[in-house]
Every structure is written in C-alpha cells, then in structure tokens.
Amino acid sequence: MIISGANALVTGANRGLGAALVAGLLARGAGTVYAAARDPRTVGHVAAHKDPRVVPLRLDVTDLASIRAVAERADDVDLLVNNAGVSGAGSLLTADPERARAEMETNFWGPVTMLRxxxxxxxxxxxxxxxxxxxxxxxxxxxGAGAYSASKAAAWSFTNTARxxxxxxxxxxxxxxxxxxxxDMVAHLDVPKVAxxxxADRILDAVAAGEEEVLADGPARVLKDALAGPPKGLEI
Structure with a gap:
C-alpha cells in the first residue's frame, strides 16, 4: 500500500504508539490523518498533531453509536489502525471479573466493531x-495478566479470520x-522496552511492503517461535 497521499484513522491517537503512528504517517506524506480518542482535546497537546492534516475525532471503541458516527465522518479512510487498548484487569481466576469484561470490550470487541x-x-x-x-x-x-492476554489472544484470532x-x-x-x-501502560515495569x-516505523514499513505480520521486538519473536513447543515454553 502506498502511504503517501493515503488517508488514515488511528484509534488511541492521543499518546504512546497512537501518537507515534500519527507522527509517522505525517512524515511519510499521508493525506488526512484522523486522530481518534475518547477526548479529542487530548490530541491537541501532541506537537505533531498540530499539522493541518490531522483531524481529531471523538471515539469510544466500546460504544457502537460513537463508532458509527466516526465511520460516517471518516468515509475516505484507506488505512485503519486499531491501536486503542487497556490493561490492568489482572488474573481471570482471582481479580474482579467486571474489569476483565471491560478489558475485553476495549481490546477485542473494539477492533471487531471498528473493522465491521x-x-x-x-x-x-x-x-x-x-x-x-x-x-x-x-x-x-x-x-497476573490473564485478562489482558485473553483479550489480545481473542483479537489475534479475529485478526487472522478477518485477514x-x-x-x-x-x-x-x-x-x-x-x-x-x-x-505509560508499562511505565511501572523495570524491563527493556522498545521505543x-x-x-510505528515497523508497522508502517509492513503496510507499505504488504506484509501481514509485525514482530516488533525480541520477546515477540521468541514467543512466536515458542508456539511450536510445549505449553510451559510460553510461561513468563
């Protein structure tokens, strides 16, 4: 896909990877970049988002009416990036199940409904x-991260079938x-982290090259390889 001149929509665009993706799209010559967040005012504080090509949009990926309104407004999108996500619900065995359901609503049903x-x-x-x-x-x-893992595993399965x-x-x-x-999501963890x-660069490189999967760091590559081995190899 040619990114230069393309119109894109990024969810969770107000910080972290979402903000980096918006900046990366602008640098590669994208046309309109819809920067979606629950509070679009939070998009404005990101310096790169002051580019006139950036259109902040209010979007709650857990709310169907919000998604429909954005789909009507951004009806010229060539690239959709489902980036919005939450974590912290904890164990599926011991933590509050309502928090786990809320995590599943954002991390799984959000991308499903957006792509629909x-x-x-x-x-x-x-x-x-x-x-x-x-x-x-x-x-x-x-x-301690069973709820998050389950929501992302479900999103992975959906991604494969949607493909x-x-x-x-x-x-x-x-x-x-x-x-x-x-x-911010993992700021409390003292572990090696990728910028x-x-x-964002690896994602946009993959889109431009027509690649269907991005393994963005060492842990992703190790765990992908471990899928072929015994279940214990997936424990971290």
Whole structure:
C-alpha cells in the first residue's frame, strides 16, 4: 500500500504508539490523518498533531453509536489502525471479573466493531489496509495478566479470520505483536522496552511492503517461535 497521499484513522491517537503512528504517517506524506480518542482535546497537546492534516475525532471503541458516527465522518479512510487498548484487569481466576469484561470490550470487541464499520469504507477505496495492534502476550502465560492476554489472544484470532475474509476485497490485514514498549501502560515495569517511534516505523514499513505480520521486538519473536513447543515454553 502506498502511504503517501493515503488517508488514515488511528484509534488511541492521543499518546504512546497512537501518537507515534500519527507522527509517522505525517512524515511519510499521508493525506488526512484522523486522530481518534475518547477526548479529542487530548490530541491537541501532541506537537505533531498540530499539522493541518490531522483531524481529531471523538471515539469510544466500546460504544457502537460513537463508532458509527466516526465511520460516517471518516468515509475516505484507506488505512485503519486499531491501536486503542487497556490493561490492568489482572488474573481471570482471582481479580474482579467486571474489569476483565471491560478489558475485553476495549481490546477485542473494539477492533471487531471498528473493522465491521470500516471494511465497507476500505472496500470502496480499493481495499486499503487494516492494522491490529496486538501483543506478545497474545501467546504468553503470564501470571497476573490473564485478562489482558485473553483479550489480545481473542483479537489475534479475529485478526487472522478477518485477514482471510477481507482478502478478496483487496484489504491487507496486519497483525502487530510486541513485548514491552516505552509507554505509560508499562511505565511501572523495570524491563527493556522498545521505543514507540520504532514500533510505528515497523508497522508502517509492513503496510507499505504488504506484509501481514509485525514482530516488533525480541520477546515477540521468541514467543512466536515458542508456539511450536510445549505449553510451559510460553510461561513468563
């Protein structure tokens, strides 16, 4: 897919990887970049988002009416990036199940509903591309993070089936896996982290090259390889 001149929509665009993706798209000559967030006012404080090509949009990926309104407004999108996500619900065995359900609503049902709304838009534009920002924890068994892992595993499965279903309309579906990225979500963890700008570059490189999967760091590559081994190899 040619990014220069293309119109893109990024969810969770007000910080972290979302903000880096907006900056990366602008640097590569994208046309309109719809920067979506629950509070679009939070998009304005990001320096790169002051570019006149950036259009802040109010979007709650857990709210169907909000998604439909955005799909009507951004009916010229060539590239959809499902980046918005939450974490912290904890263990599925011991933590509050309502928090786990809320995590699933954002991390799984959010991308599902967004792609359902935008697949016809992408088709009308010639196919385009849809990106799912997943996680190496889609594959890992990490005590205390069962709710997040389950939500991302479900999103990974959906990404794979969506890829097969949308191939005939010419839509490239890209799944992105990474371990720990230097964002607010994992600021409390003392572990090696990949820079958000580097991940954004790898995602956009993959879109431009027509690649269907991004393994953005070492943990993602190790865990992908471990899928072929015994289950214990997925424990971290």
């Amino acid at each position: 709304a935008f697949a016809p838009v992408l088709a009308a534009r010639g196919g385009g591309a849809a990106v799912s920002v997943l996680s190496a924890l889609s594959w890992a068994a990490m005590p 097969a279903e949308l191939r005939d309309q010419g839509t490239l579906v890209v799944g992105v896996h990474l371990g720990f990225m230097d964002t 958000a700008a580097d991940v």
